[in-house]
Amino acid sequence: MAKISKELNSILNENKDPVEENHSPLNFILLLILAVIAIYFAVMYFDIKNEKTNSNDTQKYKKIIKENVVLNEDNKRIKKELDELKIKKIAIKDTQELEKLKKENKQLKIKIEKLNNNQQNKNFKQLYFSENSKVLKCYEYESASTTIPSVCSNKFESFLNENQKALRFQVIPVLSSKDIKAFEKFDENTQDLLLNGVSTKRISELLWEMKKILGNDIILTSNSYYVKSKQDNSGFILKAYY
DSSP states (O other): OHHHHHHHHHHHHHHHHHHHHHHHHHHHHHHHHHHHHHHHHHHHHHHHHHHHHHHHHHHHHHHHHHHHHHHHHHHHHHHHHHHHHHHHHHHHHHHHHHHHHHHHHHHHHHHHHHHHHHHHHHHHHHHHSOOOEEEEEEOBOOTTOOSOOHHHHHHHHHHHHHTTTOSEEEEEEEEOHHHHHTTTTSOHHHHHHHHHHHHHHHHHHHHHHHHHHHOTTOOEEEOSSOEEOTTOOBEEEEEEEO
16 A cells, blocks of 8 residues: 555656646746836836936026027127117217317317407508508590500509509599589589599509409509599509508
8 A cells, every 4th residue: 555655656746747847938938028028117217217307408408598599689689789878978979079179169260260350450451551652643644534545554564563562552533624624514413423433434444454464363442532633634643552
């Protein structure tokens, strides 16, 4: 009986080992699958974590870039405002300088005008109150004539050439009794007007001839009257003042 039990146990043990050997590869495969799954989930976990981290970093970078853009725009705006302020300051300074120059220029003009007036007054006194003069007399005119007679032409031209540097010239018309007699048929007022006309015409003719010899820059003055000659002379008196 004991021997039978021993043999039976031996048979059972022999049948059990092959089953265990047959199940051992399956367990390995299961473990391998579990390991792969674990690795997969681990990789997925780290990928998700990295992706989240990268997303956060990207948002941070975008925010930084946006802030830099805003900062650059602010810098540009501030720089533009500073430039405009500088331009305004320069414009204000230029305006102030311009006003200052205008004021100085006005004061200078006043000084110059004052000096010119003083000089003009001095020149006027020298010009019109000079006692230094040379005189030419021509009494050879025909009755009521206004043209320079030929007998006066040569000495008239010589007198002008000799006195080219004179400050001014003065002419005084001289009328004779013959000139007056030429208009005696008119009333006194008309006669006076006609005699003044003769005197004015003689001055105009003299001025014309003087300009032909000395040019247009001469100064010729005359009195608002004519002289009636006691010696019955008809012509003019020409003075050159220095």
